[in-house]
């Protein structure tokens with residue numbers, strides 16, 4: 083099948099290359115000429131494990147190409163995906179759909195023969211109706227079905243997630259649209275991935291409901307962590323104790339500095355706005371947003387208190403900047419409010435991240451970026467572990483102790499054990515667990 087993927091970001095590029103790997107012919111389109119030129123040279127615009135090899139293999143096989151011009155690929159395609167960004171709209175937090183609607187207008191002008199136009203971007207309920215209206219307005223003669231097919235992949239494990247999804251959601255009432263979607267995903271349902279076929283509006287709501295639920299689950303355990311600290315309990319054990327209950331499940335029960343990333347923050351806000359507009363407010367989701375924002379800010383106070391409240395002139399070493407490991411994505415990363423708040427308090431910040439420093443430089447000024455964790459820790463009054471990259475899981479604490487000004491660690495991901503850190507001679511603060519000191 084011929085596929086045009088409009089938007090070649092995290093979702094478009096990963097989906098495009100995976101569809102090509104299934105044997106479809108895919109053209110990835112993007113307005114960003116530098117991104118397309120880099121992809122043609124075999125350079126990946128994002129950090130995602132396994133992506134470069136998969137792109138190279140499918141490009142070599144002639145199933146995957148890149149262009150800035152959507153006309154030819156759309157005219158040839160039976161399936162056209164919209165995978166452009168849907169960021170928060172400035173001012174009111176609604177999803178900014180201008181990229182989606184611009185793409186729809188461009189697609190409309192290029193349509194030829196029966197085509198299924200599929201929204202993969204995360205879009206509020208009713209967006210598919212508007213995309214269809216635009217297509218029919220620009221091209222009353224077009225033979226088109228508009229389908230919702232939200233994407234659930236996680237950055238850092240995107241290829242695995244795309245190829246082994248928990249489920250595939252297809253929103254359409256159009257029989258021909260459904261047949262094309264079945265054909266596209268045939269390799270996956272041969273692997274028994276469940277396909278949920280439902281109405282377009284239901285599919286759109288499923289995506290937001292899933293993200294809002296996960297964000298709420300994280301926020302719930304973060305609040306329990308806060309309580310655990312006050313009452314002298316251990317949130318890790320609480321999480322295990324409740325997570326082993328099948329009705330609850332153990333995933334997304336890791337206490338930390340608050341959720342960030344390219345999806346949860348904007349999607350929870352957009353869902354809450356939609357719900358208000360329809361006079362069915364989602365109080366739980368609204369509270370999740372408020373609690374999470376406050377938590378991200380509170381992390382700087384946690385670091386300050388590990389320093390005895392004296393931050394001015396202190397050197398703070400931050401390990402991990404991206405919103406989670408195995409990505410270079412800095413969107414809404416908890417490291418951003420943490421570092422800026424510490425700088426506001428007068429701290430000098432040194433930082434190291436395995437993949438995110440190029441992106442971080444665009445959003446965080448006056449930070450000394452270092453080449454490894456040990457250089458980062460030089461003369462530090464406190465080491466703050468913000469993102470749990472694998473390479474931070476077995477740090478050489480003897481070496482760190484020699485290079486740091488003071489042996490103080492704030493571990494916002496509970497990577498280490500409090501008793502172990504005390505044994506190694508560190509004052510150690512983590513999340514939702516007892517604090518340990520050497521004195």
Ligand SMILES: NC(=O)c1ccc[n+]([C@@H]2O[C@H](COP(=O)([O-])OP(=O)(O)OC[C@H]3O[C@@H](n4cnc5c(N)ncnc54)[C@H](O)[C@@H]3O)[C@@H](O)[C@H]2O)c1
Pocket residue numbers: 088089090091092093094111112113114117165166167168181184185188202203204205233234235236237344345
């Ligand atoms: N990143 C994730 O983990 C993830 C997961 C699931 C769903 N989503 C959703 O998928 C969508 C895309 O997210 P992303 O992270 O891939 O975004 P992104 O910002 O990485 O990529 C979007 C791309 O679309 C391009 N673009 C915009 N308008 C265009 C046009 N008219 N024609 C061609 N290209 C155009 C941009 O240049 C950019 O490269 C969003 O709605 C997001 O919420 C993201």
